[in-house]
Amino acid sequence: MTNTRNQAAQARPLLEVKDLHVAFPVGRRETLKAVDGISFEVRQGETFGVIGESGSGKTTLGRALVSLLEPTSGSILYDGIDVSSLSKKELRRQRRDYQIIFQDPNAALNPRMTILDSVMEPLEISGTGNRSSNEAEALRVLSRVGLPPDIANRFPHQLSGGQKQRVNIARALVVRPRMIVCDEVVAALDVSIRGDVLNLFAELQREFGLTYVFITHDLSVVSHISDRIGVAYLGRFMEMGPAEAVTERPLHPYTEALLSAEPVPLPSFMRSDRRITLQGEIPSPISPPSGCRFRTRCRYAQPRCAEEVPQWRELNAGHWVACHFARPDGPPTVQGTLNDQTEVESTTAI
Numbered sequence: 001m002t003n004t005r006n007q008a009a010q011a012r013p014l015l016e017v018k019d020l021h022v023a024f025p026v027g028r029r030e031t032l033k034a035v036d037g038i039s040f041e042v043r044q045g046e047t048f049g050v051i052g053e054s055g056s057g058k059t060t061l062g063r064a065l066v067s068l069l070e071p072t073s074g075s076i077l078y079d080g081i082d083v084s085s086l087s088k089k090e091l092r093r094q095r096r097d098y099q100i101i102f103q104d105p106n107a108a109l110n111p112r113m114t115i116l117d118s119v120m121e122p123l124e125i126s127g128t129g130n131r132s133s134n135e136a137e138a139l140r141v142l143s144r145v146g147l148p149p150d151i152a153n154r155f156p157h158q159l160s161g162g163q164k165q166r167v168n169i170a171r172a173l174v175v176r177p178r179m180i181v182c183d184e185v186v187a188a189l190d191v192s193i194r195g196d197v198l199n200l201f202a203e204l205q206r207e208f209g210l211t212y213v214f215i216t217h218d219l220s221v222v223s224h225i226s227d228r229i230g231v232a233y234l235g236r237f238m239e240m241g242p243a244e245a246v247t248e249r250p251l252h253p254y255t256e257a258l259l260s261a262e263p264v265p266l267p268s269f270m271r272s273d274r275r276i277t278l279q280g281e282i283p284s285p286i287s288p289p290s291g292c293r294f295r296t297r298c299r300y301a302q303p304r305c306a307e308e309v310p311q312w313r314e315l316n317a318g319h320w321v322a323c324h325f326a327r328p329d330g331p332p333t334v335q336g337t338l339n340d341q342t343e344v345e346s347t348t349a350i
Contacts, residue, residue, distance in 0.1 A: 015041065016075075017039055019037055022035040035057045053233070054282075065100075109167060119138040119167065126175060178210070226243045234285055241318055250330070253300050256331045257278050276299070291305050292305040292309065300331070305324060310322040
């Protein structure tokens with residue numbers, strides 16, 4: 001019986017998000033639909049990347065996953081338990097298992113607290129141990145993320161951006177979580193130290209069996225660190241699948257455009273790829289377009305795209321897409337009729 005239960009636990013996803021909606025009232029009658037019907041699963045030890053433009057709902061999704069925002073509808077399950085069904089006491093205990101690291105490492109730290117006190121704070125809030133044991137644990141975790149002991153008595157303004165983010169990683173790690181939501185965790189860091197921080201995340205995942213939901217707008221980052229990727233646009237997923245499949249063989253026109261904009265470290269005369277320049281800005285989440293939400297910027301858009309919401313289809317094994325005309329071997333090939341032909345131009349030198 002015990003073996004059967006263990007096998008069931010291993011087969012069940014650590015995180016299940018089902019038809020999640022997060023909306024905010026705007027004025028008296030309007031509603032901003034930040035997350036508008038997203039579903040996905042994340043298994044223990046996996047890194048699930050979420051990518052999209054600003055305004056796609058990535059950060060709102062991340063905050064909802066760690067119970068910083070209450071969903072308008074839908075459900076979030078950890079180990080099969082719906083967090084909305086928990087009492088305040090049970091939720092507080094459960095929340096130790098999932099933590100979040102924010103984009104701005106400076107704003108995430110209290111400027112009046114020493115680094116040691118900041119890392120100890122989650123332990124004190126959760127009622128774990130005593131002052132002596134918490135201090136020892138905080139120092140141990142600071143060392144594990146690559147910070148020297150003498151940094152413990154410093155204040156945030158005395159640290160570099162990379163050191164501050166390592167402190168925030170230590171704050172999340174000190175309560176021994178099972179899952180960490182990483183919200184643009186390297187976006188504010190110098191390019192020279194991003195690789196070191198990403199390598200640290202990979203080491204911690206192997207050592208502690210961590211599960212990550214990695215939110216970013218940087219394709220090079222998400223493709224490097226993720227097992228699977230969800231491509232968000234205007235509160236919904238346009239595409240989701242294995243990282244290699246999404247980045248090498250995209251099915252949705254939006255993913256295709258994002259990939260074409262990724263800088264290539266080659267002289268312009270050596271590049272064969274052509275950049276797809278999306279026209280216009282992302283529409284307002286207060287009044288999203290009818291049918292396919294991407295149709296107003298899609299070079300393949302047909303009348304059907306305005307009239308009918310695309311079904312969420314699994315075109316290849318584990319590779320899902322929301323597009324009427326997507327093909328198993330790539331994006332649509334039909335000529336667009338709703339919009340002017342999206343400009344396609346050669347990439348410029350970096």
